[in-house]
Amino acid sequence: MSNVQLKAQPRKKVGTSGSRKLRETGVLPAVIYGHGEPPESVMLDEHEFVVAIGHGARTMALNINGKESQFLVKEVQYDHLGKRPIHVDFVRVDLTEKVRVKVGVELRGVPIGVSHGGILEQYLAAVEVECLAMAIPETLHPIVQHLDVGQVLAVRDLVVPEGVIILNDPNDTVAAIRTLAEPVEAPAAAEPGTEPQLPERIGRVRPEEPAEEEKKK
Amino acid sequence: MALMPKRVKWRKSQRGKLRGVAMRGNEVSYGEYGLQTLGTGWITGRQIEAGRVAATHFLHREGRVYIRIFPHKPVSAKPLETRMGKGKGDPEDWVACVREGQVLFEVGGVEENVARSALGRIASKMPMRCRMIRRRHGL
Known part of the structure; x- marks a missing residue:
């Protein structure tokens, strides 16, 4: 599925705050770069993109202001739960050129x-x-x-x-x-009432302070 | 035996705050399926060990279970029937600080329904809601 066509618009709202506001309205912020041309900030419909990427599309034709060009999806960033895409990187590409992915x-x-x-x-x-x-x-x-x-x-x-x-x-x-390796015998649990095992201290350990009775003397 | 560090620089630590969400360690990296937390909080070494035991017993030594968290933080407590004061209590437990989205356990080398059951058993040992996720192979 390489001939996916999506509509995109140039994006003026950039940065964390601007991008967050766009995402609230179901719009996905993206960036376009490559082929020695200056990078462009764009936005596209999140649902359309999710459907396209779900069908395995790696290259997409983006229609920006009536001008259609081919792009390779370089990277998709997801939210912390891995559910929603939050940003996409597109690379300008010629469909007949060789790419490394x-x-x-x-x-x-x-x-x-x-x-x-x-x-x-x-x-x-x-x-x-x-x-x-x-x-x-x-x-x-x-x-x-x-x-x-x-x-x-x-x-x-x-x-x-x-x-x-x-x-x-x-x-x-x-x-x-x-x-499978031979199962390792788990160390026996400490008996109740015994001192719990403590980790070793790194560095110089300060000697224990004398008891209060000794201090009074 | 519950998990704990072998060596530490400081025996006790302050409680701290857990802000934000997991921006690292939130993807399946080793196995095929993972258990992702939907809450934020502390998971004790005992709870992690209970989860591991539950999964390995269920899998009958098939497949492999990966633990993605480790309890680095000491939690101190005062003994029972002790008056307040006289300094901070002794370390009693070790906890892992996890944020929403962190992958806690992973399972590999088994089919999806088996992995789902194994991760479900682990989830029941965890102190917060969890969900199963799959490794993302494509974009």
């Missing part, structure tokens, strides 16, 4: 090794790829069903669409099936 890796399937007592661990959550701006894959979905205990899924095993080059080291581990 990070693409997420989402593992699919339950590996055989898990039924043999192993644990599936993912070490690489995203890979950097180089491809045409119009052909950025949304997410990579490697199938891990064949992995047994001790086996790894490396970057070289990832299948990517034609024209997409992965820039990470081919030997980097994406995921592995790890064997």
Whole structure:
């Protein structure tokens, strides 16, 4: 979904306060930069953007004052709960130019090794790829069903669409099936009435003050 | 045994205030699913340990549980039936200060329904409302 068209307007309200007021009205503040041109502050409809990004759009055509251009979504900032977008960075892009972006890796399937007592661990959550701006894959979905205990899924095993080059080291581990370590015996809880264990003090510790009776003397 | 630091610079600390929301540590970073807090407050080392035990028992050593918080702050208390004064009490507990949005626990290597149940058990041990979130793979 690369031919998403959204309407945007130039933005005069900048800064925290201005942006906050815009968000209250359902408008999303954004910035446009790149290609050696000066940056522009713009705003667009939040709902339209959320729908577009939910469908996996990485490039969008923004119509600003009747002039349409293509942009790459560089970064989306979310609120503290990760629910609502609060700001978007767009980069000016030509759809036929090659770009470098990070693409997420989402593992699919339950590996055989898990039924043999192993644990599936993912070490690489995203890979950097180089491809045409119009052909950025949304997410990579490697199938891990064949992995047994001790086996790894490396970057070289990832299948990517034609024209997409992965820039990470081919030997980097994406995921592995790890064997379980022997469970460590938890230290016994302190018996009631005994002194609770205290952490060690860093630095010079002041010697304890003498008891009050000694002070009176 | 409840979590606590190995070494500290100061034995006691003032209570402090928890203002604002979590602008860091509010995304799933290690596992596939996470437990995000919807409130602000202190979580004691005992509560964190109770959550970990509840999840690992439920998972039967499948998958992996990640703890994203640590109780760095000492909380002191006076012994029972003690008159006021005579200085600050001794450290009794260690707490983690969490703000709304902080990811407390993460679970990886299991399916979504299993992770949901495990995180639900942890949430019941926490002193504030929590919700489950997924790792964001795209933008």
